[in-house]
Amino acid sequence: xxxxxxxxxxxxxxxxxxxxxxxxxxxxxxxxxxxxxxxxxxxxxxxxxxxxxxxxxxxxxxxxxxxxxxxxxxxxxxxxxxxxxxxxxxxxxxxxxxxxxxxxxxxxxxxxxxxxxxxxxxxxxxxxxxxxxxxxxxxxxxxxxxxxxxxxxxxxxxxxxxxxxxxxxxxxxxxxxxxxxxxxxxxxxxxxxxxxxxxxxxxxxxxxxxxxxxxxxxxxxxxxxxxxxxxxxxxxxxxxxxxxxxxxxxxxxxxxxxxxxxxxxxxxxxxxxxxxxxxxxxxxxxxxxxxxxxxxxxxxxxxxxxxxxxxxxxxxxxxxxxxxxxxxxxxxxxxxxxxxxxxxxxxxxxxxxxxxxxxxxxxxxxxxxxxxxxxxxxxxxxxxxxxxxxxxxxxxxxxxxxxxxxxxxxxxxxxxxxxxxxxxxxxxxxxxxxxxxxx
Amino acid sequence: xxxxxxxxxxxxxxxxxxxxxxxxxxxxxxxxxxxxxxxxxxxxxxxxxxxxxxxxxxxxxxxxxxxxxxxxxxxxxxxxxxxxxxxxxxxxxxxxxxxxxxxxxxxxxxxxxxxxxxxxxxxxxxxxxxxxxxxxxxxxxxxxxxxxxxxxxxxxxxxxxxxxxxxxxxxxxxxxxxxxxxxxxxxxxxxxxxxxxxxxxxxxxxxxxxxxxxxxxxxxxxxxxxxxxxxxxxxxxxxxxxxxxxxxxxxxxxxxxxxxxxxxxxxxxxxxxxxxxxxxxxxxxxxxxx
Numbered sequence: 216x217x218x219x220x221x222x223x224x225x226x227x228x229x230x231x232x233x234x235x236x237x238x239x240x241x242x243x244x245x246x247x248x249x250x251x252x253x254x255x256x257x258x259x260x261x262x263x264x265x266x267x268x269x270x271x272x273x274x275x276x277x278x279x280x281x282x283x284x285x286x287x288x289x290x291x292x293x294x295x296x297x298x299x300x301x302x303x304x305x306x307x308x309x310x311x312x313x314x315x316x317x318x319x320x321x322x323x324x325x326x327x328x329x330x331x332x333x334x335x336x337x338x339x340x341x342x343x344x345x346x347x348x349x350x351x352x353x354x355x356x357x358x359x360x361x362x363x364x365x366x367x368x369x370x371x372x373x374x375x376x377x378x379x380x381x382x383x384x385x386x387x388x389x390x391x392x393x394x395x396x397x398x399x400x401x402x403x404x405x406x407x408x409x410x411x412x413x414x415x416x417x418x419x420x421x422x423x424x425x426x427x428x429x430x431x432x433x434x435x436x437x438x439x440x441x442x443x444x445x446x447x448x449x450x451x452x453x454x455x456x457x458x459x460x461x462x463x464x465x466x467x468x469x470x471x472x473x474x475x476x477x478x479x480x481x482x483x484x485x486x487x488x489x490x491x492x493x494x495x496x497x498x499x500x501x502x503x504x505x506x507x508x509x510x511x512x513x514x515x516x517x518x519x520x521x522x523x524x525x526x527x528x529x530x531x532x533x534x535x536x537x538x539x540x541x542x543x544x545x546x547x548x549x550x551x552x553x554x555x556x557x558x559x560x561x562x563x564x565x566x567x568x569x570x571x572x573x574x575x576x577x578x579x580x581x582x583x584x585x586x587x588x589x590x591x592x593x594x595x596x597x598x599x600x601x602x603x604x605x606x607x608x609x610x611x612x613x614x615x616x617x618x619x620x621x622x623x624x625x626x627x628x629x630x631x632x633x634x635x636x637x638x639x640x641x642x643x644x645x646x647x648x649x650x651x652x653x654x
Numbered sequence: 655x656x657x658x659x660x661x662x663x664x665x666x667x668x669x670x671x672x673x674x675x676x677x678x679x680x681x682x683x684x685x686x687x688x689x690x691x692x693x694x695x696x697x698x699x700x701x702x703x704x705x706x707x708x709x710x711x712x713x714x715x716x717x718x719x720x721x722x723x724x725x726x727x728x729x730x731x732x733x734x735x736x737x738x739x740x741x742x743x744x745x746x747x748x749x750x751x752x753x754x755x756x757x758x759x760x761x762x763x764x765x766x767x768x769x770x771x772x773x774x775x776x777x778x779x780x781x782x783x784x785x786x787x788x789x790x791x792x793x794x795x796x797x798x799x800x801x802x803x804x805x806x807x808x809x810x811x812x813x814x815x816x817x818x819x820x821x822x823x824x825x826x827x828x829x830x831x832x833x834x835x836x837x838x839x840x841x842x843x844x845x846x847x848x849x850x851x852x853x854x855x856x857x858x859x860x861x862x863x864x865x866x867x868x869x870x871x872x873x874x875x876x877x878x879x880x881x882x883x884x885x886x887x888x889x890x891x892x893x894x895x896x897x898x899x900x901x902x903x904x905x906x907x908x909x910x911x912x913x914x915x916x917x918x919x920x921x922x923x924x925x926x927x928x929x930x931x932x933x934x935x936x937x938x939x940x941x942x943x944x
Contacts, residue, residue: 305908477781627805650696
């Protein structure tokens with residue numbers, strides 16, 4: 216009896232060990248087998264490529280089910296969508312890149328890819344793709360002189376003050392051209408019983424729309440080499456008095472009672488509702504907010520004007536988002552490139568551009584009729600070149616600590632000057648950690 | 655007996671031990687190694703950098719604040735959860751008609767997800783929220799606060815919510831402890847003329863020590879490892895006012911600063927171990943048997 220038991224237990228142990236060992240080896244095993252299937256793609260066997268997107272962009276035009284089906288029929292390549300949780304997208308992608316278990320294509324933002332994902336080391340250069348020569352605006356897809364990403368649109372999203380045109384018309388207000396006019400307009404709106412400015416600063420990134428566009432406008436007009444100097448440690452953030460003024464200006468609006476009362480409790484997801492209910496008249500945000508509001512109620516008439524920190528400022532152009540990238544370690548690089556080719560083909564690209572009302576980035580794809588607010592932005596700011604790329608585009612490190620410091624101003628924890636001092640320290644450390652020369 | 659010994663040979667522990675080593679011991683050792691490196695997202699190579707990460711932890715303003723907040727959270731919640739837990743348990747161990755209902759009510763927050771709790775509490779804690787309105791309506795307007803947005807009190811608000819959530823769970827453990835105490839002790843004490851306070855101090859508390867030990871350990875370790883409460887209620891803000899070690903680890907990994915994140919993790923592991931193991935031994939020795 217006991218002998219039998221012993222044998223049984225040995226057997227059990229052996230099988231447990233086998234399972235454990237098999238689990239250890241599964242990583243290398245699976246990647247080996249998929250490589251094999253990739254190799255045989257030429258012989259007409261079906262290949263599956265992985266496309267990772269954030270859950271927030273699940274409606275992205277590039278992952279439309281019909282489009283993917285069409286691609287599969289044409290090429291026998293199946294695209295499998297991996298949805299990553301929105302808040303963790305960066306961490307998940309960083310980890311996947313670090314361990315070499317990368318998807319074949321990812322959707323991400325170019326500027327963030329530079330600061331978060333080590334663009335140059337991790338991603339394929341796409342300069343020689345057949346579609347590259349047809350691009351109207353290479354810049355929005357490029358970093359360091361090379362094309363790293365793909366998109367059919369060149370509209371980068373404009374940042375400024377989103378405002379309700381109806382409220383402005385009812386109160387006889389015109390677009391303020393400077394800070395004093397802006398305050399005067401806000402006072403009038405307040406007198407009419409409407410909250411002039413909505414600040415959803417529970418989300419720390421929202422504190423940076425005002426500063427990011429204003430800093431960029433200041434630099435473009437007064438110190439064209441400012442970003443280079445900051446990135447080479449030739450200048451410190453505290454060296455620029457205008458930065459302090461700009462941060463202070465945003466806080467003063469709150470101090471003067473021109474905003475919602477509890478700015479640190481209100482979050483961005485409340486913004487659409489606040490505009491729909493006409494509780495608020497203005498907000499520092501990108502024109503994507505206008506789209507979101509008009510999607511809910513097409514009768515809403517919103518517009519955008521530049522951050523009025525100084526006389527006749529430029530509208531901030533955010534770096535383009537939602538591009539597709541191919542990691543260097545992807546297992547099916549060729550198939551992934553085929554997918555981009557497919558999207559770039561004039562017929563498919565035209566379909567996407569029409570449906571999404573994009574400003575086309577291909578010389579043989581025409582831009583459809585734009586929504587009123589967008590056409591107005593194109594006419595007033597983009598065509599006469601009254602735009603400036605926002606600060607994010609010049610930064611190669613994570614800016615969220617700056618946002619936190621800006622948020623702290625509203626919590627009473629820091630003055631404008633202390634924000635810049637704290638950010639100087641953090642910026643220095645981040646640049647040093649990154650190994651940038653001069654730090 | 656002989657058969658039983660052979661039945662459970664030491665080899666039988668192997669599968670469990672293997673899994674434990676593979677998923678806990680090994681990562682802990684590897685983590686210990688990485689916390690002395692400059693392991694980063696944007697570095698091609700990983701090199702040894704001595705105590706640099708730990709020096710950063712103890713010099714960076716935000717990280718010191720996070721350490722301080724973690725200690726505050728641990729101390730306040732250990733006291734709050736256990737004192738309230740014992741009081742509730744003693745009260746609900748009496749012969750009340752609604753005893754079972756009340757037990758269920760006090761226990762119920764601990765089965766809720768902290769996410770749900772935060773969704774319920776966040777609007778209540780706004781400066782124009784229900785809690786402040788309540789204070790104002792009874793003439794205590796001076797007590798109203800910006801609960802989650804004032805850097806000076808935000809960590810205490812998070813503590814209070816955590817205590818509210820988990821005191822009922824501590825109560826359940828204390829109740830089990832109380833019910834194992836024989837009634838004869840109290841009868842004897844009453845005959846000897848001891849009042850209810852004296853019998854609480856001299857009978858209930860000593861005989862409750864095993865339950866107290868378990869609860870102290872659970873709440874202390876839980877307090878030092880705090881993450882979800884802070885993450886969902888404040889995200890570490892406003893600014894960095896409510897950052898704790900847990901959220902800083904998350905942030906460091908998010909920034910691609912993996913060496914620093916691992917160092918924080920190692921520090922947390924060492925601190926938790928250094929506090930809880932001696933405490934466990936100390937408390938064990940104090941325990942009395944009936």
